Every structure is written in C-alpha cells, then in structure tokens.
Amino acid sequence: MMGFMGASSLLLERDEPLARLRAAADQARAGSGRLLLVTGEAGVGKTALIDRLVETDHGMRVWAGSCEQLFTARPLGPLADIASTADGRLGEVVGRGAPVHEILPVLLDELRSHPTLVVFEDVHWADEATLDVIALLARRMATTCSLVVVTSRDELPVDHPLRLVFGALAGAGVERMRLSPLSLRAVRELAEPLGFDADELFQRTGGNPFFVTEVLATGCIELPSSVRDAVLARAAGLEPQARALLEDVSIVTGTIPLQLVAALGGADAGSLAECLASGMLVETANGVVFRNDLAREAIAGEIEPLRRAALHAIALDVLRATNADPARLAHHAEATGDAESVTEYAPIAGQQAAARGAHREAAEQYRRALRFAGHLDVVTKAELLERGAHEVYLIDHFDEAIAWLMDAVELRHEAGDVLAEGDAMRRLSTVQRCGGRRSDARDVGERAIALLETQPQGFELAAAYGNMAMLAMNASELDVGLVAARKSLDLAAACGNRNAEIYSLNTFGMLGLLSGDERGLESLERSLQIGLAEGRDDHVGRAYIHLADIAQRHRRYDLIDRYYGEATEYCIDHGMELWARYLHVYYARTELDRGRWAAAISAIPPSVDVPGTPLARIDAVVIIGLVRARRGDPGHWNALDEAHMLAKRSGELQWVAPVAAARAEAAWLEGRLGSVADEIQSALQACIDSKAWWWAAELAWWSLRAGLDVPDLELAPAPWAMLLEGRNRESAAAWRELGCPYEEALALAHSDDADDLRAAFEIYDSLGADPAAAIVVRRMRELGVRTIPRGARSTTRANPAGLTTRELDVLRLITQGLRNSDIAEELVVSAKTVDHHVSSVLSKLGVSSRADAAREAIRLGVQDGEQVTQR
Amino acid sequence: MPRYLVERSFPDGLDIPIDDNGMKTVASVVATNADLGVTWVHSYVGDDNRKTFCIYDGPSPEAIRQVAQRNGLPVDAITEVRVLDPYFYVGDPNAS
Numbered sequence: 001m002m003g004f005m006g007a008s009s010l011l012l013e014r015d016e017p018l019a020r021l022r023a024a025a026d027q028a029r030a031g032s033g034r035l036l037l038v039t040g041e042a043g044v045g046k047t048a049l050i051d052r053l054v055e056t057d058h059g060m061r062v063w064a065g066s067c068e069q070l071f072t073a074r075p076l077g078p079l080a081d082i083a084s085t086a087d088g089r090l091g092e093v094v095g096r097g098a099p100v101h102e103i104l105p106v107l108l109d110e111l112r113s114h115p116t117l118v119v120f121e122d123v124h125w126a127d128e129a130t131l132d133v134i135a136l137l138a139r140r141m142a143t144t145c146s147l148v149v150v151t152s153r154d155e156l157p158v159d160h161p162l163r164l165v166f167g168a169l170a171g172a173g174v175e176r177m178r179l180s181p182l183s184l185r186a187v188r189e190l191a192e193p194l195g196f197d198a199d200e201l202f203q204r205t206g207g208n209p210f211f212v213t214e215v216l217a218t219g220c221i222e223l224p225s226s227v228r229d230a231v232l233a234r235a236a237g238l239e240p241q242a243r244a245l246l247e248d249v250s251i252v253t254g255t256i257p258l259q260l261v262a263a264l265g266g267a268d269a270g271s272l273a274e275c276l277a278s279g280m281l282v283e284t285a286n287g288v289v290f291r292n293d294l295a296r297e298a299i300a301g302e303i304e305p306l307r308r309a310a311l312h313a314i315a316l317d318v319l320r321a322t323n324a325d326p327a328r329l330a331h332h333a334e335a336t337g338d339a340e341s342v343t344e345y346a347p348i349a350g351q352q353a354a355a356r357g358a359h360r361e362a363a364e365q366y367r368r369a370l371r372f373a374g375h376l377d378v379v380t381k382a383e384l385l386e387r388g389a390h391e392v393y394l395i396d397h398f399d400e401a402i403a404w405l406m407d408a409v410e411l412r413h414e415a416g417d418v419l420a421e422g423d424a425m426r427r428l429s430t431v432q433r434c435g436g437r438r439s440d441a442r443d444v445g446e447r448a449i450a451l452l453e454t455q456p457q458g459f460e461l462a463a464a465y466g467n468m469a470m471l472a473m474n475a476s477e478l479d480v481g482l483v484a485a486r487k488s489l490d491l492a493a494a495c496g497n498r499n500a501e502i503y504s505l506n507t508f509g510m511l512g513l514l515s516g517d518e519r520g521l522e523s524l525e526r527s528l529q530i531g532l533a534e535g536r537d538d539h540v541g542r543a544y545i546h547l548a549d550i551a552q553r554h555r556r557y558d559l560i561d562r563y564y565g566e567a568t569e570y571c572i573d574h575g576m577e578l579w580a581r582y583l584h585v586y587y588a589r590t591e592l593d594r595g596r597w598a599a600a601i602s603a604i605p606p607s608v609d610v611p612g613t614p615l616a617r618i619d620a621v622v623i624i625g626l627v628r629a630r631r632g633d634p635g636h637w638n639a640l641d642e643a644h645m646l647a648k649r650s651g652e653l654q655w656v657a658p659v660a661a662a663r664a665e666a667a668w669l670e671g672r673l674g675s676v677a678d679e680i681q682s683a684l685q686a687c688i689d690s691k692a693w694w695w696a697a698e699l700a701w702w703s704l705r706a707g708l709d710v711p712d713l714e715l716a717p718a719p720w721a722m723l724l725e726g727r728n729r730e731s732a733a734a735w736r737e738l739g740c741p742y743e744e745a746l747a748l749a750h751s752d753d754a755d756d757l758r759a760a761f762e763i764y765d766s767l768g769a770d771p772a773a774a775i776v777v778r779r780m781r782e783l784g785v786r787t788i789p790r791g792a793r794s795t796t797r798a799n800p801a802g803l804t805t806r807e808l809d810v811l812r813l814i815t816q817g818l819r820n821s822d823i824a825e826e827l828v829v830s831a832k833t834v835d836h837h838v839s840s841v842l843s844k845l846g847v848s849s850r851a852d853a854a855r856e857a858i859r860l861g862v863q864d865g866e867q868v869t870q871r
Numbered sequence: 872m873p874r875y876l877v878e879r880s881f882p883d884g885l886d887i888p889i890d891d892n893g894m895k896t897v898a899s900v901v902a903t904n905a906d907l908g909v910t911w912v913h914s915y916v917g918d919d920n921r922k923t924f925c926i927y928d929g930p931s932p933e934a935i936r937q938v939a940q941r942n943g944l945p946v947d948a949i950t951e952v953r954v955l956d957p958y959f960y961v962g963d964p965n966a967s
Binding site: 627 | 873875931932933936937940941943948949950951
C-alpha cells in the first residue's frame with residue numbers, strides 16, 4: 001500500500017550524490033581508498049541513499065554500524081555492530097574492549113587487504129572513541145582499498161565535539177558531500193498525482209523528503225504543521241493495538257530485538273505485522289527498527305512519564321538477561337529510576353568507555369552513577385568518586401574532579417582506612433597540581449606523605465613521594481624533588497609497583513637534567529624505552545614531553561631532532577592530542593632559537609588556547625611576541641603582556657623566566673630596557689635560587705645591559721658565560737656552533753669592532769631582524785665606522801620571501817639537486833658559509849628540508865631567476 | 872579583524888599590466904591570501920612604481936608575512952592601523 005513512496009521515489013534527485021558515492025567506491029577498489037562524509041538535515045534521506053549504495057553491485061564486503069541517541073553513547077558502538085558480524089581479529093580486539101590505538105591497525109589491515117564498504121551512520125550521536133577512529137582513519141584512507149561512508153546531521157550546536165573532528169578531517173582521500181532537500185519540481189512530481197497542493201507542501205516541508213513522505217502517507221489533504229504532526233497523523237491511521245505497540249517499542253533506540261518487542265508490546269503478531277506493513281517499522285536481521293529516528297522521537301514524545309518509566313523497566317529486565325551492553329542497561333535503568341541498577345551498570349559502562357579512550361562518555365557514566373549513589377556504602381561510593389574523578393580530570397573538568405576527591409578523602413576517613421585516605425589525598429593533590437592550584441596541592445601532598453609514613457610502607461607512599469617530586473619540580477626545588485623521586489623509585493621497585501617505578505624514573509631523570517646532571521638523560525630515555533616496550537602510553541607521553549622540554553630549555557637540538565617526529569606521531573596515534581600540543585610548542589621554540597622564525601610560527605598548533613593547555617599557551621605567545629618584536633611587526637606587546645599575565649598567574653619559574661627574558665629583549669629593541677628592570681631582576685634571582693642556569697644567564701645579560709648589578713653565576717652555559725665576560729667573538733662562535741644565529745649576532749652586535757658589527761648586521765639582515773639591524777647601524781655611526789650598510793638593502797627586499805641575492809643563488813642550486821660541497825665550489829665560498837645560507841633559506845621559506853625548499857622555489861617561480869610580479 | 876598597512880619595495884618597479892595577465896596575477900594573490908583569511912583591501916602605489924602601501928585585513932602580522940612569502944611579494948614593514956574619518960568631527964550643520 002505504500003508502493004508509491006518506496007525507496008525509488010525517495011531517491012528523487014539523488015543521482016548525482018549516488019554517482020559520487022559509486023565513483024568513490026570504484027576509486028577505492030582500484031587502490032585509492034576514500035572517506036566520504038555525507039551530511040544533511042534530519043530526514044533528508046541519508047540512510048536511504050546509503051541503502052541504495054549498498055544494494056548496488058559495488059563488489060565490496062559491507063560493514064555497517066550506527067550510533068544511537070542514548071543519554072550517553074555506547075563507546076565504539078558502531079564498531080561493536082561491525083565486529084559482531086566480522087570474523088577474526090577485528091571481532092576479537094573490539095570484543096575485549098581494546099583502546100582505539102589497538103583497534104586501528106587491525107581495522108586498517110582489513111581495509112587494506114579486503115575491499116570493504118564501511119558505513120558509520122548518525123555520528124552526531126557518536127562517542128568520543130568513535131570520533132577518534134574516524135579522524136585517524138581519515139588520515140590513512142588513501143592507503144586502503146576501501147570506502148568509509150560517514151553520515152551525520154548538519155544542524156550541530158556550536159560546541160558539538162563533531163565540529164572539531166569535521167574541521168580537522170583531512171587527508172588525501174577525504175571528501176564531503178551535503179545532501180539538499182528536494183526541489184519544488186521533485187515535490188510536484190510526488191504530490192500532484194495524489195492531488196496535493198505541491199506548492200504549499202513544499203513551503204510547509206522545505207522539501208524535506210521524510211516530512212514530504214509522511215504527509216503523503218497520511219493521505220489527508222489537509223497539511224500538518226510539523227514533522228511530528230505528520231508522523232502522529234500517520235500513526236493515527238493504525239489499529240489501536242498496533243499504535244500502542246508502536247508507542248511501546250519507541251522507547252528503544254536502534255534495533256529492537258523481537259524478544260523485546262514481545263515483552264514491551266505483547267505477543268500479538270498481527271499488530272507487529274501492521275506496523276511493518278505501514279512502513280513505520282522495518283525488519284532487520286535481528287529484530288525491527290523505526291524507519292527513521294525522527295518518527296521514533298515523535299512517537300516516544302507522546303508517552304506519559306509513568307508509562308515510559310514502566311516500559312524502560314521492562315526493557316531493562318529483558319536486556320539484562322541477554323547480556324546487553326552495560327551503557328544501554330544503564331540508560332534504561334536511569335530512565336526507570338532504578339538506582340541499584342544504575343549504580344551496577346553505569347560504573348561498568350564507565351570503565352569500558354575509559355578503556356576504549358572514550359573519556360567524555362566515561363565521565364558521563366560516573367556522573368550518572370553518582371546521581372544515584374545515595375544507597376551505596378561509603379567505601380563503594382569513595383571508589384566511585386576516585387575512579388570518576390580521574391575521568392573528569394582527563395576531560396579538563398578540574399573543579400569537579402577536585403570536589404569529588406575531597407568527598408572521597410572524607411569518606412575514606414569515615415571508613416577508618418588510613419592507607420586509602422592517604423592515597424585519596426595524593427590523588428587530590430595531583431589533580432590540584434595539574435589544575436594550577438599549587439599551594440593547595442603542596443599542602444595536601446605533604447599531608448598525604450605524613451599520613452602514609454605512619455603506615456606500613458607500600459605502593460601508596462611510593463605514589464605520594466612521586467607526586468611530591470613533581471610538585472617540587474614545578475616549583476623548581478630540584479633538591480627536594482630529587483630526594484622525593486629517589487624515595488619513590490626505591491619504594492616502588494621494592495613493592496613491585498611498575499607504574500610508580502616508571503613514573504619516578506622519569507621524574508628523577510628530568511630533575512637530574514634540570515640540575516645539570518647529564519646522567520639524567522639516561523634515566524629519562526630508559527623510562528621511555530620501558531614505556532614503549534610495555535605499552536604504557538602515559539609514561540611514553542610524559543617521557544617525550546620532558547625530552548622536548550629539556551631540548552628547548554637547554555638548547556639540546558640533538559634531542560628535539562631525534563624525538564620530535566616519533567613523539568608527535570605516537571601521541572596522535574594514541575589519542576593524546578593534548579600532549580602533542582605541548583610537543584609542537586616546545587618544537588616551535590627550538591625552531592625560533594635556531595633562527596627559523598616562519599617555521600616556528602607554523603609549528604604552533606592553532607588549538608593551543610583550547611581548554612587543557614593553558615600552560616602551552618604561555619610558550620606559544622612568547623614565541624609569537626618575540627618573532628613580532630624581532631621583525632618589527634605590530635602586536636608584540638599584546639602577546640608579551642598576555643604571556644606575562646598568564647605566567648604570573650601560574651607562578652612557576654618555567655613560564656616566568658622565559659617570559660621575563662622575552663620582555664627584556666623586546667624592551668631592549670625599543671631602547672627602554674630600564675622599564676622592565678624590576679621584572680628582570682626578580683626573575684633572575686628566582687633562576688639563580690633554582691639553579692636554572694640557561695635562563696639565569698640570559699637574564700643576567702639583560703640585567704647587565706640595563707646597568708644593574710649582576711651576581712656571579714655558578715654555572716652559566718658557555719656561550720652566555722663568554723658574552724657576560726666580554727669575550728664576544730668566542731661567544732659568537734659558540735652560538736654559531738650551537739646553531740643560534742640571532743644570539744650569534746647579539747654577541748657580535750655588542751663588540752666594538754667594526755668587522756664584528758658588520759657581521760652582526762649581515763646576520764640580522766638575513767634573518768629579517770630590522771629593529772636589531774637598526775641598532776647595529778646606530779652603533780656603527782656612534783663608533784665612526786666609515787662604510788655603513790644602507791639599512792636593509794632594497795634588492796633583498798624585492799626578492800621573494802626576503803631572500804638575499806646570495807641566498808637566491810643558493811636556493812637555485814639546491815633546486816638543481818646540488819650538495820652543499822658542490823654549491824660551495826660553484827659559488828667559490830667555504831662549505832661553512834653555504835651551511836649558513838642553506839639554513840637561512842630554509843628558515844625564510846618556512847620549510848625544514850631541501851626537498852621542500854626546492855618545491856617552494858618552483859612554486860615561487862624563482863628556480864630560473866624569474867619573479868611573479870616584477871618586470 | 873585587525874587592519875594593517877604593508878609597505879613594499881620594488882626596486883625594478885611594479886608591473887601589473889592592465890590585461891588578462893594582470894588580472895591573473897592579482898587573482899592569484901587574492902586566492903593565496905584567502906588560504907589564511909587575509910584580505911587585500913587596496914594599495915597606494917608611489918608614482919615611480921617602486922614603493923607600494925597596501926591596506927590589508929588579516930588575523931595577524933604572521934599571516935600577512937606568510938601569504939606575502941607565498942605570493943613572492945616583499946615586505947618592508949607592517950603597521951597596524953585604524954581608519955580616521957576627518958568628517959566624523961564635522962558638527963551637525965543645523966546646530967548653532
């Protein structure tokens with residue numbers, strides 16, 4: 001009876017999208033995999049389109065999974081659907097609740113070896129882990145022979161997590177496609193044969209295919225005013241028992257097993273047959289499902305609250321017996337107000353979600369459990385609070401985590417379990433530390449140790465010492481930190497707690513390095529190796545972050561060059577984007593310090609100001625502020641003032657010191673170093689107190705320039721020490737050796753020798769450091785130097801990317817594939833000079849390799865000496 | 872979005888012919904700018920064609936430099952500017 005609105009008419013005006021999907025499938029099968037994102041308003045016919053694609057002869061195996069509108073999404077729901085039909089390893093890894101980074105390689109293997117059409121439907125309801133899978137797949141689709149189709153509604157709230165994912169969806173094989181509603185012509189084609197006023201129908205429905213179909217299905221010429229009315233009008237046409245059945249089953253999202261249909265609506269086969277015949281329910285392999293979720297929502301909205309609760313209770317009972325997903329059970333338990341079941345299933349669901357990396361959903365499950373936790377005993381509740389706090393902390397809800405842990409400490413105290421109380425305090429202190437509440441963290445951390453030292457020593461005390469070591473490190477109290485880290489390390493090893501042992505090995509190594517002990521590197525790298533070998537993500541991430549941090553603090557460029565690539569790859573593959581942001585910012589700082597300003601700016605991730613990275617932002621704005629100040633660009637004080645404010649708020653030397661040094665340099669460039677004298681002096685003293693010699697030496701230099709008294713530094717790093725002692729040329733050579741051209745020029749610029757000043761000018765000029773170059777020119781005048789360079793030479797300025805004519809020569813030779821030694825021969829200069837030119841060229845082009853430079857040269861059209869806009 | 876005055880030097884003179892080629896050059900600059908959200912509002916060109924003063928809207932000076940580099944255009948200096956309308960100060964003619 002519904003023949004006129006079957007699949008074929010629903011697919012009016014879908015030839016082009018369908019052709020695109022088929023073309024993508026062909027390309028995929030030919031070895032160039034694709035990910036296609038299909039968006040459109042609810043009811044626009046996304047599912048119908050995908051169904052049609054699946055029906056066509058595409059020669060691929062089909063894996064389909066969909067997301068459902070639960071209060072809290074099932075973690076990896078669509079993959080679980082797929083795994084239930086797929087054999088072999090995918091079924092195994094998904095089945096045991098493995099995290100995304102373990103599932104992904106297996107999934108990719110499958111998509112590379114067997115042409116597969118993978119469908120993820122309705123991802124606007126997806127959990128965090130599913131979104132991770134999609135984002136990671138997108139980057140690699142081109143290497144498969146499969147097609148992934150993702151469908152989503154496109155009216156998303158601005159803060160919907162999907163927006164971030166879609167924004168970042170990029171990759172060689174990613175395409176997007178938006179489905180439009182039907183045109184007036186199509187609506188006419190459908191409506192006029194049935195005697196409807198097509199124009200009015202079009203206006204009323206906006207051409208939404210689902211809405212149009214519902215109205216036509218009611219058969220009554222008077223038009224309903226909304227989709228909901230249309231659906232209800234259509235349901236009103238059913239026999240009363242069938243309509244009741246439809247309402248009963250509408251409380252279930254997704255596929256409804258037949259057993260559940262019977263339990264909810266009675267075993268009257270006739271009613272079910274009527275619902276199916278009407279087209280409102282559709283049969284699937286393992287049950288029935290609403291043809292469209294808009295219809296389900298409309299019907300479910302009509303049920304009275306008490307009846308709804310009773311229906312959810314039935315669903316809970318039936319599904320419990322079938323071993324259903326705990327997230328689904330918790331959903332029904334909450335809807336029926338069954339506190340015991342909520343507190344039984346929500347924590348399990350939370351644990352599973354956490355294991356899969358869906359921390360947002362895990363946090364939601366713990367919140368749900370805690371809302372119903374009134375009947376629990378203190379110990380169970382404390383456990384719930386502690387586990388939940390970890391999840392909400394991971395999604396940046398520090399205040400919530402702190403509040404929960406404070407409750408947990410109290411409950412542990414009430415229960416009289418001193419070890420557990422101390423351990424809860426240690427957890428609280430850790431979250432306070434990461435949330436920027438330093439003094440609270442210190443206070444609670446010390447109390448935890450005091451309490452635990454009264455007990456038999458074990459894992460809890462080892463963890464408390466480990467926490468103290470980190471507190472001391474952030475406070476730059478290296479000696480206190482080293483003692484605590486040592487204690488933690490020994491105790492953890494003694495009681496066989498691997499986690500605490502690796503953690504403290506890392507902290508111990510970092511503290512050693514910070515205090516100038518090279519052996520620290522060994523410990524840090526060992527913690528990395530152990531973490532990698534044993535698959536402990538957190539420890540690996542921490543080791544990488546610390547290695548990158550030490551590289552930027554101590555100008556250890558060998559470390560950043562060795563680790564940056566693998567570290568970012570690892571963090572992104574393991575869903576640790578937050579950590580990757582820190583890596584990028586540290587890397588940006590090393591690029592800045594190596595004179596590659598454009599590369600430094602491009603390395604700063606745009607997301608550096610999102611929640612969770614307030615501290616990475618400080619370094620990022622310091623880099624931006626310094627680049628602006630050095631180039632003479634506007635806005636440098638905006639950046640440096642923000643950095644100052646943020647650093648002051650953090651109160652930690654690791655942010656305060658570099659900010660003070662950057663502000664000193666910017667003030668020097670403007671000839672008003674005196675205005676920041678107080679800032680420099682207090683930061684300098686703090687650096688000396690904490691033995692942070694790299695920053696201390698830099699700040700000592702600016703203090704000296706500001707005419708302030710400078711205390712002796714025990715251990716200033718060589719290039720700064722030479723400069724402070726007035727050995728400018730040696731210092732310049734040391735900076736050059738290190739690979740820091742701006743500082744090399746700084747050393748030369750403060751010499752009284754005309755040749756040194758000229759050399760300083762050359763370097764500044766090649767870096768595009770106009771304000772510093774101008775200072776050198778002024779000094780040359782004051783010293784009565786005769787041949788003074790004419791500011792930045794105009795020929796330089798006209799060359800693309802601000803390259804000097806010499807650099808342009810070098811670039812052309814690079815493009816021809818010459819090695820540095822060949823270039824040196826060609827241009828009759830030393831190999832060292834060529835090295836310098838090459839790094840300057842790379843920096844100005846904002847690239848990191850010769851191959852990229854060659855590509856850029858070709859793009860700029862300079863490989864044969866021509867330019868774009870000049871005669 | 873901030874507005875910037877970008878000064879550029881062309882020692883051999885700027886040459887954008889008033890024909891298809893000129894149009895292509897300008898269109899390609901505009902398209903490259905758009906990648907980073909930079910808008911070229913307009914330019915003032917010195918009468919010897921050796922110096923230009925270009926008004927740009929853009930998210931940051933870094934973005935201005937990055938697109939300049941991609942376009943192969945020189946940058947001498949970037950200044951953040953605002954519009955001053957002298958007639959803003961002219962009073963209501965009907966008031967005494």
